[in-house]
Amino acid sequence: MEAEVVSRAMAAATALAGELHLRVDDAVVIHNSNKLALRLLPRGVFARVALVGQEVAALEVELALDLLEPRAPSLRWSRGLSRGSTSATASP
Numbered sequence: 001m002e003a004e005v006v007s008r009a010m011a012a013a014t015a016l017a018g019e020l021h022l023r024v025d026d027a028v029v030i031h032n033s034n035k036l037a038l039r040l041l042p043r044g045v046f047a048r049v050a051l052v053g054q055e056v057a058a059l060e061v062e063l064a065l066d067l068l069e070p071r072a073p074s075l076r077w078s079r080g081l082s083r084g085s086t087s088a089t090a091s092p
Helices: 003-019 057-068
Strands: 024-032 035-042 045-050 074-076 089-091
Touching: 003 024, 003 035, 003 045, 024 045
Parallel strands: none
Antiparallel strands: 024 035, 035 045, 074 089
8 A cells, every 4th residue: 555545544443443442542554565454552453454445354354253263273472582483382
């Protein structure tokens, strides 16, 4: 996304979070492509923003719900690991 669109997307995500009574002091861009991935601080909420016509919310919600299933593996990263490290502790 171009800088102007990123700025508008960040404002929209922040405003929506406010409507949901989530405090947002800052929005940090995690990934910028055809969709924007944001981390809303201080709560660490993850937000995805897409242009009209490029929304895939239903798919992303389905994936998130699948990750909540007990059978889904998850990883817990240690803060002591260096970038690029492949060590992690898996939990079932």
